[in-house]
Amino acid sequence: MRIDLHTHSTVSDGTQPPAEVMRSAKEAGLDAVALTDHDSTSGWTEAMQAARKEGLILVPGMEVSCRSSEGISVHVLSYLHDPANPELLAEIARSRTARVSRAEMMVQRLAEDFPIDWDLVQRHVAPGATIGRPHIADALVAAGVVPNRSAAFSGILTARSRYFVAHYAPDPAHAVELIRAAGGVPVFAHPVASSRGRVVGEETFREMIDAGLLGVEADHRDNPEEGRAWLRSLAAEHSLLVTGSSDYHGTGKPNLLGEFTTDPEVLDKIESLATGTAVVRP
Template sequence: MKIDLHAHSNVSDGTQSPADLMAAAAQAGLDVMALTDHDSTDGWAPALDAARHHGVGLIPGMEVSCKTSRGVSVHLLSYLHDPNHPGLLEEITKAKDARLTRAERMVERLAEDYPLNWDDVSAHVAPGATIGRPHIADALVAAGIVADRNEAFASILTSHSRYFVTHYAPDPVLAVELVRAAGGVPVFAHPVASARGRVVAPEIFHDMIDAGLLGLEVEHRDNPPEGRAWLRKLAQQTGLFMTGSSDYHGAGKPNLLGENLTGQEALERMLAAGTGSQPFLP
């Protein structure tokens, strides 16, 4: 089976609708795909309709944006959780509201130096989507200020830029606890992707494991080879399952559907552990 457990639609920062994303999964020859939009499950219903139409399995998921007490960004993939669980929903809503306020402040700062305003950014955000820096990047590209998202994030939108604004995000240990409470399966996304910025210390991994972390996303283009080796050893020592995925964003990033895959045994462990929502497996 070809299983890709990390992909985004335009409900967050992907460029395709959930339905078009499922069509792309079918075209790529995937048997199962997970929809994991940032801090949102709004794409689940249209993705399910399209999955049934195309005969592609769908694992409903979400990517939770977290931050440690030292300010290190952590992304936690949540699969098969209850989207209406009060505790998890409260934290996600708080984070989404903070993202919106943060984006508005960043655009205000950018407007001092570039021909950019909030309407320019809003034009790149699908109705109800979780707004983020990728949408600002798309507006910068449209204005001819940068060539693509990668250039925007490497320069104007980097965390070291004077335009950067922080935002609230839950602690990763709390996020793991909430995902488990919601019947979900928490997996640490691209955990050693040092090219994205600082990565957490080993003790944070163990704190997350103690809180109920069940898997590690090992096969991901942003995890360096030596980091993948370390993750495999950690998984073997702790009994975590390992996943592989594309982190596909459509035209937003060079990642291709199916470029990294998850083994069937890991999927079976995920299905056995997740109780908050139902997968679609034709």
């Protein structure tokens, strides 16, 4: 059984609508897939309908954008939480609003040096999607400034760039608490992805574990090999689940569906721990 627990659609920063992600997952030979758009569950219904049609198991999820006390970006995957939980919804809404303001400010800065504006960026955002730097990257590609998203993120849109603007995001331990309160299963996404920038230290891991963290995404292309071994050791010490996923974004990233997968027993445990919503089976 092949299980990929981290994918994105046009609801956030993927390039395929949820139904198309499900079709691609089937074509990639997957048996189960999680849709985990950034700070949004609005793709769940479409994904559920498509997953049933394709004969796939769907794990409804979300990727919560966080920021540690050191100012480091942290992402927490939430599986099978209640999508109507008011406390989690309120926190996500606050983050989404902050993302829009941040994006507008970044575009204003970029427009001083490059041929882009807010209208061009909005053309690359699907209706209701969570706006973010990937959409600004798409606008830069369309304007001929960079060849692809990866080039934009390695240069113009890096957190070290003068065009970068930070935005509000919840503390990762608080996000873990909110996910647990919503009946979900929180898993730390690509925790040691040093190629993306700074990663948090052990203190943040401990805070998240104390708050109720239930798993770590060890097998991910952005986690170095030595980091994966350390994550497995940490998971064994604290009885955490270990997952593997692609972090698929369609053509937005080189990540391929099913390039890393999760053990079926781990999915069974996720399902048994969740009380917010259910796995969707064909």
